[in-house]
Amino acid sequence: MLETGQVISAENGQAQVHFKRTSACERCGACGMLANGQDMIVTLENTIEARPGDQVVVQMQTQGMLQASAIAYVIPLLLLIAGAVLGKLALAPLFAGVESDVVAAISGIALCALGFLGIHLLEPRLRRQKRFQLQMVSVHRAAQGREEEQIDKE
Structure with a gap:
């Protein structure tokens, strides 16, 4: 670019x-x-x-741009999906009486939020890398x- x-x-x-x-x-x-x-x-x-x-x-090197985009967008999306699947399959049975889709949504959002927090904490280190x-x-x-x-x- x-x-x-x-x-x-x-x-x-x-x-x-x-x-x-x-x-x-x-x-x-x-x-x-x-x-x-x-x-x-x-x-x-x-x-x-x-x-x-x-x-x-x-x-900015193209590879660095693609990696930055993956970190900012793809990783949180994958964590959202993984959290939803984990919530539906593993956590929903632990919360009897709560709709499994609600548990899936909450766990997906929670895992995605943790991903964004991790990215935020790693940002200073990533920002120093030349790529x-x-x-x-x-x-x-x-x-x-x-x-x-x-x-x-x-």
Whole structure:
């Protein structure tokens, strides 16, 4: 995935980059959206010495994006289904007088919620892994009385 954004600040080896929201990242949630829902500001490691006003191209590896999506969406869904099946088959007989579908629904939701809690607790560790991080790959310098230059990360 490649996206282009504009650097709004750069200091201490970090850059804040402003992106217009595109359909490709419509529901990802990997970064912070601004109030209008169409813009995002992301803090990235400034590996190519981008300066405020520069246009930068950032990339996330496809494999990392797919793994992040699986963690965020597939795992909780599987836990919801597993919890419902477990509730229907194993827990419902323990709660005589309670509809088995109610027990299945409650256990499914409970297991799904535990999955989201686990993801939330693991997020800081996952966020540090390179495969889940956006990386700057090129910069187009803002024109300052001279021709615009392009710098690519090799």
